[in-house]
Amino acid sequence: MSHDASRSGLPKPHILILMGVAGCGKSTIAHLLANELGWPMLEGDEFHSLANIAKMRDGIPLTDADRQPWLDAIAGRLAAWHASGMSGLVTCSALKRQYRARLVANCPEARFIYLKGTPELIRERLVKRLGHFMPINLLDSQFAALEEPGPEERAVAVSAIPAPAEIVGEILKLIPSFA
Numbered sequence: 001m002s003h004d005a006s007r008s009g010l011p012k013p014h015i016l017i018l019m020g021v022a023g024c025g026k027s028t029i030a031h032l033l034a035n036e037l038g039w040p041m042l043e044g045d046e047f048h049s050l051a052n053i054a055k056m057r058d059g060i061p062l063t064d065a066d067r068q069p070w071l072d073a074i075a076g077r078l079a080a081w082h083a084s085g086m087s088g089l090v091t092c093s094a095l096k097r098q099y100r101a102r103l104v105a106n107c108p109e110a111r112f113i114y115l116k117g118t119p120e121l122i123r124e125r126l127v128k129r130l131g132h133f134m135p136i137n138l139l140d141s142q143f144a145a146l147e148e149p150g151p152e153e154r155a156v157a158v159s160a161i162p163a164p165a166e167i168v169g170e171i172l173k174l175i176p177s178f179a
Contacts, residue, residue, distance in 0.1 A: 029115065
């Protein structure tokens with residue numbers, strides 16, 4: 001199946017970036033949406049350098065400079081989707097406005113889905129998450145860096161509190177309005 005003619009029945013390509021702090025549900029929701037829509041999905045964490053992963057594993061927050069090659073790699077894939085007319089989903093924390101602007105500079109139709117949760121909810125989830133390089137002690141630095149997106153950034157906030165199927169349902173209802 002061509003990814004530009006997805007099961008969604010949408011008339012034009014859409015690129016969605018699921019964003020938010022670690023543990024908000026980006027990967028879970030993106031996998032479910034990709035399955036529902038028949039779109040390809042990129043896991044933003046897979047674009048981190050080994051040095052960045054080691055830094056985070058050691059509990060050291062990434063700097064803006066650390067994040068630039070990571071953001072550029074993701075932005076390159078989004079631009080390729082845009083150039084080929086493909087729809088797709090990507091997960092990326094995209095915590096700051098400057099990061100989001102960099103991601104979509106060559107992909108103007110991209111929309112951000114901000115999975116918004118409270119520090120308490122996210123901390124509870126991270127305690128239960130196994131096998132991820134992002135330690136719970138970096139959560140405070142993620143919330144400190146977070147600049148919540150505004151509508152001028154082609155972003156919508158969706159609560160991270162409901163069950164994943166409910167969140168996916170809400171996003172599916174929103175997609176047709178992303179013109």
